[in-house]
Amino acid sequence: MAGPFKHGGRIPSRRRRAPMPRPAARSPHICGPVDDEMTRVIGASLLGVNGVAVEVEVRLSSQLPRIDIVGLPEAAVRESAARVRAAIASIGQRFPDRRITVNLAPANLRKGDAGLDLPIAVGILAAAGALESERLQAFGLLGELALDGRLRPVRGALALTLAIRDAGARYVIVPAGNGPEAALTPGVQVLEAADLGGVLRHLIEEAPLPKAEVAALEPSNRCVPDIADVRGQERAKRALVVAAAGGHSIFLWGSPGSGKTMLAQRLPGFLPAMDFEEAVEVTRIHSAAGLLESAAPIAVNRPFRAPHHTTSRAGLLGGGNPPSPGEVSLAHRGVLFLDELAEFQRYTLEALRQVIEQHLVIIARAKTTCVFPAHFQLVAASNPCPCGWRGSGIRDCRCDDGATARYTSRISGPLLDRIDLHVSVAPVTWSQIDEPARGPTSAELRARVKDCRALQQSRNGAEGFRTNAEIPDEALDRLVGATADARRLLGAAVERMGLSARAARRLLRVARTVADLAEEEKTGPRAIAEALSYRATELGNSSK
Numbered sequence: 352m353a354g355p356f357k358h359g360g361r362i363p364s365r366r367r368r369a370p371m372p373r374p375a376a377r378s379p380h381i382c383g384p385v386d387d388e389m390t391r392v393i394g395a396s397l398l399g400v401n402g403v404a405v406e407v408e409v410r411l412s413s414q415l416p417r418i419d420i421v422g423l424p425e426a427a428v429r430e431s432a433a434r435v436r437a438a439i440a441s442i443g444q445r446f447p448d449r450r451i452t453v454n455l456a457p458a459n460l461r462k463g464d465a466g467l468d469l470p471i472a473v474g475i476l477a478a479a480g481a482l483e484s485e486r487l488q489a490f491g492l493l494g495e496l497a498l499d500g501r502l503r504p505v506r507g508a509l510a511l512t513l514a515i516r517d518a519g520a521r522y523v524i525v526p527a528g529n530g531p532e533a534a535l536t537p538g539v540q541v542l543e544a545a546d547l548g549g550v551l552r553h554l555i556e557e558a559p560l561p562k563a564e565v566a567a568l569e570p571s572n573r574c575v576p577d578i579a580d581v582r583g584q585e586r587a588k589r590a591l592v593v594a595a596a597g598g599h600s601i602f603l604w605g606s607p608g609s610g611k612t613m614l615a616q617r618l619p620g621f622l623p624a625m626d627f628e629e630a631v632e633v634t635r636i637h638s639a640a641g642l643l644e645s646a647a648p649i650a651v652n653r654p655f656r657a658p659h660h661t662t663s664r665a666g667l668l669g670g671g672n673p674p675s676p677g678e679v680s681l682a683h684r685g686v687l688f689l690d691e692l693a694e695f696q697r698y699t700l701e702a703l704r705q706v707i708e709q710h711l712v713i714i715a716r717a718k719t720t721c722v723f724p725a726h727f728q729l730v731a732a733s734n735p736c737p738c739g740w741r742g743s744g745i746r747d748c749r750c751d752d753g754a755t756a757r758y759t760s761r762i763s764g765p766l767l768d769r770i771d772l773h774v775s776v777a778p779v780t781w782s783q784i785d786e787p788a789r790g791p792t793s794a795e796l797r798a799r800v801k802d803c804r805a806l807q808q809s810r811n812g813a814e815g816f817r818t819n820a821e822i823p824d825e826a827l828d829r830l831v832g833a834t835a836d837a838r839r840l841l842g843a844a845v846e847r848m849g850l851s852a853r854a855a856r857r858l859l860r861v862a863r864t865v866a867d868l869a870e871e872e873k874t875g876p877r878a879i880a881e882a883l884s885y886r887a888t889e890l891g892n893s894s895k
């Protein structure tokens with residue numbers, strides 16, 4: 352079925368093959384308005400987790416028929432020619448029998464997105480006269496084409512739509528599966544299309560495309576096990592609540608089977624839901640990494656990433672060419688759980704130090720530099736020695752001092768210094784395990800954490816950050832509001848325990864959260880004492 356054209360440049364449905372070589376002048380049976388007709392369409396390409404607007408220029412000229420795609424196309428874009436040709440034929444349009452040059456600008460950026468199929472196809476249709484080129488000025492287009500003209504969703508639709516909006520488009524046409532995600536972009540109208548035919552009919556004003564709707568951002572009922580499953584471990588549970596409330600990092604260490612992994616896995620059950628901005632940030636990263644499913648096109652649950660200890664440095668931080676986000680970025684606005692911390696390669700862990708401070712990863716390649724956000728809450732767990740029983744008071748440790756030192760030395764002092772709460776998790780007794788579940792449930796803790804976050808938001812929100820863990824050094828004195836007694840206690844403890852300036856400041860932030868949980872306006876000695884108790888037991892200091 353031939354598509355309707357708005358003006359005289361109708362593409363004939365059948366034509367005889369032209370003799371070779373082609374005449375330089377325009378022959379009557381060749382579609383398109385004039386020789387050297389050029390159209391411009393806005394598409395976008397992913398660079399890391401950001402989109403970059405790509406101007407797709409299509410020029411038809413009267414030379415031997417072929418298609419050239421220039422402007423650093425990667426394999427997926429070079430192969431676009433075959434998909435576009437088949438898709439155009441499938442909707443009853445003729446593929447122009449002329450030399451087609453497709454230029455993707457900026458030319459110095461590598462483009463590997465099959466999502467450029469749609470702008471290339473529409474650019475060719477417009478250059479061939481199937482629609483008016485001027486109509487395209489307000490539009491940006493995204494979508495991978497199937498051979499039958501259907502549109503397939505693309506990775507990173509949100510980041511790509513943002514880039515297209517910033518390039519000046521007022522409407523963005525995306526594949527139907529990307530609609531709810533792309534619609535998160537403010538300041539642009541997102542339209543959903545199922546196939547190339549639908550896009551063409553919209554552009555020639557024959558049949559409008561539906562507007563994409565933003566999906567609800569309610570967290571799904573993800574099955575996170577309840578904290579009440581963990582018997583005993585009251586101190587560790589309290590520390591987890593403090594960590595959840597203030598967004599602090601936490602290190603759990605203790606003997607095997609004491610419940611460290613159980614505790615960490617239950618943390619997402621009482622973390623607050625993400626706000627709109629956080630959901631957009633997370634969606635952008637997960638979409639670019641291709642992790643969003645069609646059933647859940649927007650990230651609504653706070654990420655919880657638990658990479659195995661054999662994960663490489665590139666897997667943890669991101670890497671590859673083109674660079675893709677690592678676990679630290681996939682955990683952005685959520686939890687990065689490093690279980691068996693001492694089993695990770697030391698050089699992998701050391702790379703984390705800078706990320707913890709800067710909340711981002713910069714990956715430089717010869718031609719590109721990608722910046723990946725990585726603002727996560729670190730939860731780590733480890734045994735104190737290879738056999739795991741050092742200092743347990745239950746079994747004798749079988750490790751000699753050298754083996755223990757080698758084991759714990761994989762977790763460097765500077766890394767531990769950057770972790771706010773250090774909690775020793777003692778083994779539970781049989782009577783504790785045997786007793787019925789007691790203590791707060793995850794739902795009760797979630798309510799407490801939510802109230803505490805609201806308090807922090809009212810104090811810190813105007814300064815541009817959400818949690819106490821984010822209070823910058825320069826605002827610490829003002830926002831923590833430690834009493835004179837509290838400062839004296841902290842000063843004495845810093846001297847006695849030999850804490851670094853960084854550890855002391857982190858301790859003040861934790862104390863602020865303890866005071867917030869108790870709804871105290873000032874940070875008093877009680878809050879400082881509790882925060883100090885989460886620093887008192889350092890890994891490797893325990894005796895046999």
Ligand SMILES: Nc1ncnc2c1ncn2[C@@H]1O[C@H](COP(=O)(O)OP(=O)(O)OP(=O)(O)O)[C@@H](O)[C@H]1O
Pocket residue numbers: 580581582583584605606607608609610611612613614732733734739779784
């Ligand atoms: N406090 C606890 N309450 C209830 N069950 C527990 C507790 N601690 C451990 N268990 C039981 O032991 C199992 C192992 O616990 P978990 O994996 O959390 O221990 P761990 O401290 O992480 O051990 P490891 O140091 O070997 O990694 C749990 O699946 C659970 O069945």
Ligand SMILES: [Mg+2]
Pocket residue numbers: 611612613690691732
């Ligand atoms: Mg464990």
